[in-house]
Amino acid sequence: FNMAYSSTLVTYGSGTGVVVEVGDHTEIGRINSLLSSTIELETPLTVKIAQFSKLLLWVILGLAAVTFLIGVWRGQSLLDMFMASVALAVGAIPEGLPAALTITLAIGVSRMAKRNAIIRKLPAVETLGSTTVICSDKTGTLTQNQMTVQVLYAGGEFFDITGSGYTPDGDIGLNGKTIVHQNFPALMECLKAGLLCNDARLIAEPESWRIEGDPTEAALLVAAHKAGLHQVSVCTAHPRLDAIPFESQHQFMATLHHNLAIDSRHVYLKGSLESILERCDKAFDPQMQLTALDKALMHQQVERLAAQGLRVLAFARGDHDYDDVKHDQVKGGFIFLGLQAMIDPPRPEAITSIAACYRAGIQVKMITGDHPVTALAIAKQLGMRHVERVVTGAELQATHETQYPQLVEKCAVYARIAPEQKLQLVQALQANGHIVAMTGDGVNDAPALRQANIGVAMGLGGTEVAKEAAAMVLTDDLFSTIAAAVEEGRGVFDNLIKFIVWTLPTNGGEGLVISAAIFANVALPITPVQILWINMSTAVLLGLMLAFEPKEPRLMSRKPRDPQQPILDGVLIFRICLVSTLMLMGAFGLFEWELARGESLASARTVAANVFVFCEMFYLFNCRSLEYSMFHVGVFSNLWVILGALTMTLLQLLFTYWPPMQKLFGTAAIASGEWLLILGVATSVYLIVGLEKLMRRRLFKK
Template identity: 60%
Template sequence: AAVTFGIGLWRGQPAVDVFMAAVALAVGAIPEGLPAAVTITLAIGVHRMAQRNAIIRKLPAVETLGSTTVICSDKTGTLTENQMTVQAIFTGTELFQVEGVGYAPHGQVTREGAPIKLDDAPALRACLVAGVLCNDSQLVQHGEIWDVVGDPTEGALLVVARKAGLNLNQVNQEAPRVEVIPFESQLQYMGTFHKTQEGGETILYVKGALEKILGLCSRALGPQGIEVPLDQAEVLMKAGALADEGLRLLAFASRPVLPGDPLTNEAVEKGDLTFLGFQAMMDPPRPEAIAAVCSCQSAGIAIKMITGDHAKTARAIAEKMGILQASTGHSRAMRVMTGAELAACSFDELPAAADDTVVFARVSPEQKLRLVEALQIRNHIVAMTGDGVNDAPALKQADIGVAMGRSGTEVAKEAADMLLTDDNFASIKAAVEEGRGVFDNLTKFIVWTIPTNMGEGLVLLAAIALGAMLPILPVQILWINMTTAIALGLMLAFEPKEPGIMHRPPRNPQRPLLTGTLIFRTVMVSTLLLAGAFGLFLWFSEHGASLAEARTIAVNVFVMVELFYLFNCRSLERSMFQLGVFSNPWVTWGVLIMIGLQLLFTYAPFMNVLFHSAPIGWEAWGSIIAIGVGSYMIVGVEKWIRRIMRTH
């Protein structure tokens, strides 16, 4: 604008006219409606995500979701139902089966198909008692419905104890708790201390990861309730067979507390425990999560499952989910990496290992942070789920931190960019889908609005270069920019997601918003505006129209081209007829409102005074509409040619 002002004065044009041209150029170069359009488009995206159980806490996350290349998801409760059911128990060298599903304590514990009495299986009884005592949950009944208050895993231990015939209240009364060691992911176990009524001795019960518990045990409880040497090889063999079926394993151990022993984790770490056995439980995959995983993979998004479970359990669940295809070879991308292997990786080795691995087992929350950082080194846009306090650093580091709305801690929620109100992986897929839709609509608005500003600038520069009167005044430019942005451009924010949005790869974050194709289209439409608006201005000026009438015609050309170009921008690749002419009713209403506003601008006396406009005749309207339709057809042909070129 300043250069234009200087050139105009240098050429000897009147200072007032040159100043008006400079102001008009400055006004025309500013897309006044863009900040509002971006904010409203993002807000609409937030609303759509909330309707699909994803609450956005940080507005920029809406756009980032559309670029996500990797989703690191917890297994329990996110990919699975988080409704545990114990299906098998190994204790005293014997394997027991458990009938029934869910939290209702209906079913029996059997051995080789025959029901078992606890009096005949002291080792089984000891294992079940450990599950009841080393437990912070409650089994409750509401009418005919059974539910768990607390952790579902602990709830499953109470249910199987009831199925076997234990009275939960009696067990707790006979050995009241005196101290507890809460579960921590670093420890991989939970411990409780109980004072027995008979003898008054204190007993330590521990439950946790099988490998951890076995490492703390020096003996086992035999089938008859007598301590025997611990056969770790047999235990691991049985555990491996059950883990291959996707069952989650939880081991139990105990020992009397010696006088002087602290009632802390030191009592556990000193070892010398008696191995009581392990319980194997199923947490079925969510059917909707399986479909969501498939959809994300079709969209080019890598899914990585993170769990604290046994590696074989993790592999089996991952295969059921479709995350890990049934292994037919030894590709690095098919392997399961454990937390121990992850810890052994050097800084330089970890990025490649994290990229190639899809299942991480026995992983601690601290290692999640290393995974996020490693994947980001490989230029991935990472979404990470978490619910615990220790997950907060990983959630903060991730490009999209996803916290669980139901089971998540307040610390995790504060660190996250997004909350899942249903703790369901399918909601992450829905959020990614909506994020892509939001980014598409933002791009459509920008591609729609830039030609207007560029066209206005070109028209003004052409007038200055030719020494002609300004075809549009600053106040008229403001009218064009503000009314069209609100009545037309904002309607693109309500555009439905295009078909196949989850069948294309993630957007490269390094890729510019306006590609070469879109820049070409922007320049083309700007040129059409220049030719149409300036051409009609000169034509009607030379054929008897007043200056106000000629400027009114130029303003209406801009609006009409923008109106028809809006239909082009409903899809950057498809025709509006492929989308459905009336599939976005907001566009229809916006067009009708804009036409009404332009009629007021042209014919209302008070608008003629405010905006220096004047009524025009049918001949002028015919030329204006012809230019608008022609612009729509030219852009449509350009899109059609590009579709043909892509298919060949």
């Protein structure tokens, strides 16, 4: 019986059927079960931010509690100590971090969209920067998906076919000489099989030819056209009665036709050599006379063609007595017609992108339904590594799951892989600690796309189910777009780290100033409302400008980040502590200096607040690169930073001198001498951090 699957669309006609499965037992139900059983993993960023937030929470609560207890122990009132602890907590909490995180990721989304990568889930932007393995489909992503039949084997002879693309201009030759096709019946029958067992269309337009349907099938139409077999006339003479569509688990397609000229029914098969050979017991010689089928020889011929990077399809024909065709009727008794081998050349940009991925420490794995030898030849043309062995779907199925993790580390090329096996590959790679990007376009690819850290769906040829399951959709279906998205992801993560490294010293410095004032039993150098002003204004006008920072040179020459590595390493923690201490010394020192000179408490607090703002501003220029000075990345390469600094300076002048803001924030006007001291402290922060980075670079070189 023919089987209609749940969610199948009926385009016309009517019929009666028996329901044999429902719910999770249908094909769509099985895929849905796989989808629901896959765990949508948290991104490295969300995991690290959650861990970082918990740590920061306990540190701030602990510091506030210690400050409160020490103040009460020294005789301060409970209310004053409560307010001081609140001020400390307000100062230490990086309020701008959630907004900066979201905006930086959103800017990354915009940049990726310009490079043909549509991000469906915001945290996926950063996950791309953490990717350690990219598993890519071959056809159309790594190759051009513009098939051209170049070699045909029929009747024991090899024929060469000239021409390229989908324009049906070219000749068919034998031993280097152009032939008259009609003199080779076996050749014509093999070409006819490719034309009839086909769902594509070749359409002539005023200036070119275009195709509708699968490019592989379109290449078969073009090859037949070059021999004078036109689709409309041949299909009219051989109307289709029934068909068995191609399915990955069966590896073949079958169509039933009525040959009107001789009033007979023939079933034509098209598929992989393995699936076609097991159904054949005879072959045709050049003049269409039955002869013995040498299956070993056929395998040799296919390997010879596949070694040239050609994609090979096998064809067969069988007589039929019914008006429909079923799977149990195509198990054997067919006559082998021949082979058609087509080239699908690698994309030049894919070769460049794969090399870039290797330089960036990212493994690339190719997954295809093609013959293993073809897959290996294309992998070598692409410059892929670890191509000593090709793993087939049958080998994968015969391998125990406990051995998958070892297998996937050693092999980069997978052939004759069913969509369901992609899920197993993803899980094995993740078991080894990898951050995996997986491409897919079909409904059956959805579980693997959902399981992958980054599911990448094809925008041009992908199904809606695949797009819904994926975190990213490629509008051009190119591998180079994935590599470009990884580069953008690394840039986004860099900018996030720059913001965190920039904002934490401010929060740390403010917390330390409050604690120091309590320990020294003096007035608070900055009030809670001034802390809020500093944190919110600088986060928006200074910190967020780092989100627009362009990618640093040699970004794709670095190894991927270790997924287990904390969000801040020892070097950055040291720098945060260093700058926090410098801000503490500058703000608290000048605050006490102003009071010692007889200035009012409001003036001293105004100086302290401005020390924090301008130290942040000068330190912002340090944070434009975590390793180099701003002169290395270009002073004017991010004009947003300069605009933010100028705007912040103007607001601080209003904060200091405008009466309404003086009344709101408790500030007072200060003299030019105080500004020189403030700028001196800020400049010293910039110089000390720059010196620290220089010393680390020289030490690293040694």
